Amino acid sequence: MDHRKRKGGAEKTRIKKKKALETDATKCCKLSTFVLKTTNEDDETAALQQQQPQVLFAANREEPGPLPCSSHEPTTPEWAGAHLNPAVTLSLCFLGRHPWFHLPFYVFSQVLGAFLGAATVALQYYDAIMFFGGGKLTVTGPTATAGIFSTYPADYLSLWGGVIDQVIGTAALLVCVLALGDRRNSPAPPGLEPVLVGAVILCIGVSMGSNSGYSLNPARDLGPRLFTYIAGWGGEVFSAGDGWWWVPLVATNIGALVGTLIYELVIEVHHLEPGPSSEPPGLDMNAEGKHVGQSWRANQT
Structure with a gap:
């Protein structure tokens, strides 16, 4: 009798240990499944991030024509880029790369910011x-201070000479800025566009600024x-400068449109392979006002 009791107790103990082992194995399997699933999701997220790297200031570019559809097309935040200049915004609207409907809002904001x-x-x-x-706020003369804020012509500069001066200076700005943003024409390295655009403005100011102070930007004036x-x-x-304002x-x-037309005719129409068109750094909207640069890169990969 005692032998049977001992045998029955041993059998119960064995069954309990077996159930405990099965429970532990089930928990381990569930934990392994969770870890593998999390790892796969992390890998997929990392792969997606590699396909669409983060862009600083100016890497988004627009592809002309319709974009291919993709069920995995990432969304991009609806920021405005960095126009800052109504002449640049007008040029992009003229090229069909920015919606005309947005133009007055951009211009108002740019003038208000200035x-x-x-x-x-x-x-x-x-x-x-x-x-x-x-103790006086003067516009002309040896103690004039209005020139701190806006541009005024030099004493020797005629009104129409000033028009030519501003057209040439702004056209040069747009040609350089479009070149920096043209991905099919040795564009600037990502992240260096702001520095290079600033260098362009500095060079234009040093070489063309003596006549009237190189406005280049109607909002800035x-x-x-x-x-x-x-x-x-x-x-x-x-009224100063024969109504210079x-x-x-x-x-x-006018200069911005001339510079844009020059770049289109001299450089961009001669690109042999289709690809994202040139645009000033930071401007990545199509004609419907949608950001398309990152989705183009994702679809290319």
Whole structure:
């Protein structure tokens, strides 16, 4: 009897150990499945990130024509890029790379930003401006301070000479900026576009700035001019230089279109292979206002 009891107890103990081992094995299998699934998801995420690397400032580029559909097409944040210049925005609208509907909103924002920038400078250097001007806010003469904010022609420069000056300077800017953004024409290394665009502006200013201060940007001139008109410099900001104020407003837009047309005719139409068209760094919208640069790269891979 005792032998049977001992045998039955041993059998129960063996069954309990077997069940415990089976339970542990099941837990291990579930844990392994979870780890493998998580690892695979991480690998897929890493592969997707490799297909669409993050872009700094200017790497997004637009492909002309319809884009191929992809069920794995990534979404991109709807930021605006870095136009900053109404002449650049106008050129992109003219080329069909930016929606015309957005143009007035961009222009208003750019002029407002320049206005606020001028107000900030005036606030920060108010004492220096008043000291230099002898307590007066003047537009012309040896103590003029309005030129801190907007461009005015040199004494020797005629009105139409100023128009030619601004057209040439802005056309040179657009040719260089489009070249920096053309992926089919040895583009600038990713991340260096802002530095190179700044260098282009510096070179244009050094070589072409003596005539009237190289506006190149209608918002950069009109916004501060409106500020000086309101802040105390008066109506002379519009009458000085034989009514100079309209020249940096109109001639820069004409120059931008001329520079864009030159680059299109001389460089871009001669590209043999289809690919993303040139555009200023940071501008990656198609005609419908959608960002397409990263999806083009993803579909290419």
